[in-house]
Amino acid sequence: MAEEPVPSYSPPSNAAPLGQYVIPIANKLQDIFAQLGSQSTIELPQVAVVGSQSSGKSSVLESLVGRDFLPRGSDICTRRPLVLQLLQTKRKDDGSEEEYGEFLHFPGKRFHDFSEIRKEIQKSAGLGIVEVLCIAELEASGSRAFGEAWCLENREAETEREAGGNKGVSDKQIRLKIFSPNVLDITLVDLPGITKVPVGDQPSDIEARIRTMIMSYIKLPSCLILAVTPANADLANSDALQIAGNADPDGYRTIGVITKLDIMDRGTDARNFLLGKVIPLRLGYVGIVNRSQEVTLQLQC
């Protein structure tokens, strides 16, 4: 594999000295491990967003970044884990900002237009389970260097995605870096939403697959869990709190996020949810209102 330079960004001046040097190196090593398909990882703290499909996970993540770049829509969903490394850069001398994204599978290509990032994620996320198995075979056969094979197969799969309607879910990560002076150095993970009934050509064990994938992230003691539950459903039936409870039974690293506060049924409120009177959480709850689907669609068009 060709040697890539360590990304040329300046660590923030107010960060702890150790973090300044360790985070970029650890990020770099993680990228290499991901490319090699290695099981070895360095467990840096990361924030994972979990919840049932359409609960508003991607919107929560986007709010944290402060930019629109994730595919969102009532029939669009996260199908592969998106590992998002936020890297703080310095403002230019003239005060202007440069914000851009870079995908691991498009090395060197800077996406300055965030709607292009969305399109790229949408294409990559369309990669169904079948294609991923094909890639795994290619890797195993060792017929080509993995980096090349991955990129090539990925693009082929993208084309297939545009043609077909595969709704498979894959545990192959999409890795995206966002360079910006407006972010903190942090790694966020957007995970596929929990579903229970296979849709399209999804395998019959889709729920188990998704749960296993989510657990592989949130079981790590260094992972902070944002458990997203919509306010218009019963908190006692929250898939997010259930899986977070399994991964973090003592609740030291789970934060509850209550979405859709604006579209609750008339005559109900989320007071008891937010005050922790229904399901108590050590770190408590945050209530948020994301954009409605209507506004989202208007902005994307």
Place this chain on the structure above:
Amino acid sequence: MAEEPVPSYSPPSNAAPLGQYVIPIANKLQDIFAQLGSQSTIELPQVAVVGSQSSGKSSVLESLVGRDFLPRGSDICTRRPLVLQLLQTKRKDDGSEEEYGEFLHFPGKRFHDFSEIRKEIQKSAGLGIVEVLCIAELEASGSRAFGEAWCLENREAETEREAGGNKGVSDKQIRLKIFSPNVLDITLVDLPGITKVPVGDQPSDIEARIRTMIMSYIKLPSCLILAVTPANADLANSDALQIAGNADPDGYRTIGVITKLDIMDRGTDARNFLLGKVIPLRLGYVGIVNRSQEVTLQLQC
């Protein structure tokens, strides 16, 4: 046990002759089996309503009966299976109607006021799992005739319910008959909603207990399943369709019911749900709008 007369209602004149005579006898036998705690049952066709907690199951059932009598509220839920036998009676000669309910655990007492029925269900439903285990012990010890013990313990538990806030779920049925000239002879079953995270002093395996209870009803080939899913959540994440699919994989007896069509997010609609484009169902879907929580509370006060 004292011999009770077969309920004195007139079978409808337009029903099939067989049904006229068989249904009341079968109903009577089922009541006896239920009182004896016997495993033997006669499987008459019945309609069971399943779904996650607060999805609107009780409201769906109430609409079928055409009367308000079920406890409903954002923090009130069905905690015991309610087996509801609807029995068509003749109109009186002067054209007036007599509609009343009768509980198996209150033999001979006619509830003409349907809000009293609601209160009685609410009290009985408060019976937590702990009390049910006590009753089971009493039964096993054979110290008293079951009928008496059940009624007595049940009333004691009701008092406890009024004092405490136990949110346990029990598989002990509440059996209610509604006699009315406006109903069809049919048995409906309102089942506790699926929840995942224990609330209050619920046992940690609450989800498994509820699922086992629901399955014991809907696995019967004579059971028609109303799978209730709110329109403001993702159909692919429907607990109702998942459990119905397990009980009835070929879909010969599952009808999808989409509730809360009126409080969907702006910019979304349930067209694809209702047309079966997301999860196809052999018997299709019905969309309904129940009363909002606000109106329900106003009417109950």
